[in-house]
Amino acid sequence: MERWSRVVERQGNAPPDDIPLVLAREGHHGPVVHAANRMARQNGIHPGARVVDMRAICPELQVEYADPAGDIAALDRLVLWARRWCPWTVRDGTDGLILDTTGSDHLLGGEAAMLVEMETQLSLLGLTAQLAVAPTWGAAWALARFGPVRSISGPDDVAIKLGALPVKALRLDADTVLLLRRLGLKTIGAVMDVPRLSLTRRFVKAELNSNPLMRLDQAFGKLAEPVASVDAKPRFRVQSRLAEPIFDPTPYLPELCENLCAALKQAGQGCRRLHLTVYRTDGDVSHVDVATSATTRNPGHLHSLFRDKVERIKPGFGFDLITLEAGGVEEMQERQNRLDGGSDDDLHLTRLVDRLSAKFGPRAVTRPVLRESHIPERAEGQVAALAALAETGDVVTKERPLRLFDHPEEVRVLYAVPEGPPAQFVWRWQTHRVVCYAGPERIAPEWWKDRPGTRLRDYFKVENQMGQRIWLYREGLHEDGRGGDPRWFVHGCFA
Template sequence: MRVMERQGNAPPDDIPVVLAREGQHGPVIHAANRTARLEGITPGSRVVDMRAICPELQVAYADEAGDRAALDRLVLWARRWCPWTVRDGDDGLILDTTGADHLWGGEAAMLVEMETQLSLLGLTARLAVAPTWGAAWALARFGPVRAICGADEIYFKLGALPVAGLRLDAPTLLLLRRLGLKTIGAVMDVPRLSLTRRFVKAGLQANPLMRLDQLMGKLAEPVSSVDAKPVIRAQARLAEPIFDPTPHLPELCADLCDQLKQAGQGCRRLHLMVYRTDGDVSHVDVATSAPTRDPAHLQGLFRDKLERINPGFGFDLITLAAGAVEEMQDRQTRLEGGADDDLHLTQLIDRLSAKFGPRAVTRPILRQSHLPERAEAQIAALASVPETGVVLTKERPLRLLDHPEEVRVLYAVPEGPPAQFVWRRQTHRVARYAGPERIAPEWWKDRPGTRLRDYFKVENQTGLRLWLYREGLHEDGRGGDPRWFVHGFFA
């Protein structure tokens, strides 16, 4: 499938128009309309050269990033015809319609339906149905506007197409043309041993033998659909377009949770998608801190979020899909059976996160680091906790300061903590201490010259227990005299 025009007000058909992009030696042609192609304008040529051929040529710069984003949205939109769709380069889509064409009245009727729906979006397309990815690619670009090819017709319908239909790189195409192999059929007629000798070390895009095998179905090339729909989902097909999915949400959540319960699973993500009549797709995502299949709880997470959906002229299909599915078993919390209906902590976290945003509620996790300030981090409560393998066996302060506070030492004990120091304008006298605990810098993260730390647990004359550390040693070659800091408080 090849998208040839953008959505919007197209220029008159009799005016040659091209889209340009930056090349090594100035702007080059990125795409051209039919009139420009009839004038001899070819993609990849320099704009200055094409202006000499066609002085009335109109040039606009292509938005390649925007085109790719639009094509990615079109990939999701095209799943109305089959579940497996993927972007094919920068100008096409591949749909695996195996077992789905009969739902549309056959392959020919399905192509008509596709062309009709794309035309409503302001897009023109070249469509082809073939047994393999490679055959469909070649027919869509070099065959008729709508083409259907059976498994036993590949040689006859693709033999006359240009050799560029094999998806080879430019140097290989130039070599084949110099050898007189200008069509796919001509390459097919060459003895296989000759092609093997010449291209035995070539990669996929430079090996016509491998491309022929893909085209004929001898070499597998499955459609690996990215971001495929989850297996567990609920749908609501509507007879007429509506503008608010709220009335259908309870039934969708109940249906989805029934499927999760039958599978013995729970979900941590929910994806609500509405398919608008103008072809656009709008979605709202929610998350939970733990696997769940409570329909009332899941429905409540969408509260105040459905307003973000832009209904446009209405939508006629609603899909609720479960993501991040995990194993989940029912737990009996009462002696007579069943579970308590009270609000659990996880549900409270979910509701707060849905109300104030996914980053509003956080929780601490351990990190694999010996430095205290790096051994703990705050992550969103809805995020999955990574396995770090960190086990803390030494006592750590109940409260750790975000930034260690420097102290002024009045008298220091050799190889020990300060006997007296000033911190926060108060003089502290050390009554007892324990340590040191030496923590070396992390050389794979810290800058060269970072000094080691010696930590001490000290108690002052009033019983306040602090966690101090000395940064550096005398004559360690990494700075001047050692500095002292308070890093935390013990209970």
């Protein structure tokens, strides 16, 4: 909810705080509440409830769509951000983080000071958090969500602090929680008082989320639950520290590119972007970025992209530190395309595109890409050559003319039958007599994009008396209720 609120605030569409609002996601029986703001929670609305039922409780409820995938991606980024406190961090489900702070809390003045520091830093990001410290993953999870206290000092206090919490705090699924409540076991302490043999007979074949014995052992540290930390992507960065300030970084770029590409090659990686940072002696920092249309680790090519951009750096009183960092790092393998085992890299279209884009700007060089549309003028578009690889759509297999007009040209047509091909048409002040034809190919309007009343098209490939092949279409049908007589247009020419 807080991430959504920040997005709409930047867009200037933030709703007032006194309006109950929920974010909804699809459920088995219709939309369900994914998150609710403070006013909605005060009206008795809680996550997991059906939106239809909550509207009956609160008629003025405002509903927006949730973005669960975006929430997971933001939480994954937060996992790496939280490594400022400890090296072992991992995402816990869809709404939590687990940090193994063993040996790290004393660096921040103890567990209490560490919790204050975490809460402060998260609040600066606009996030509220429920924090807890415990000897085990399960105990920390229970305290953060259900516990009245935020810290357990030692293993001996785990049973005391967790005993009064509800059985839901054992990370059990809803069916198991309901079964335990029907048996009169409403708290963790009540489950602990049941003889272990009795619970074993009942849940011996249950999975982890349905087995209260295994969850108890995890919470008390009897069953190991290590933090399998996600590895951060390696950063490829080289730098050059200078003994005295200089005013031109050009002499140092070849060596920086060589060292960076050597590190990329050793790791089997390539890059799509380079970030050059120059640190001036007066404290100012200058940046120069270049990009490539394909993954590469060729030092000569990467160095050439900076040729016309380094001049834009204002040296001031000089700079004494230069760093070069690779961005858009991807896996890259060597390809052999010569019999002697080498690679012919002398002529590459991608390198020409990179040099032109670096010289004239990323928007000056474009390439055509296919779009997911049957409408001919929408099936192809132009994007920046550096970004085209990530934005291509599905390939259209139907035959299309080599030359497609930006705007179809209307023509006058004579035809034998209303629904058939043209027998003759006048285009560009010339009369064209149809010798042979193929078609029609009917293309219906795209109802999700076109306006109501848009007419369908019937395309014909025709050949005139001079052997010229032309692509034209009839817009609409007679008496289709969407306008007058059909209109004819020439849309392109074949080779």
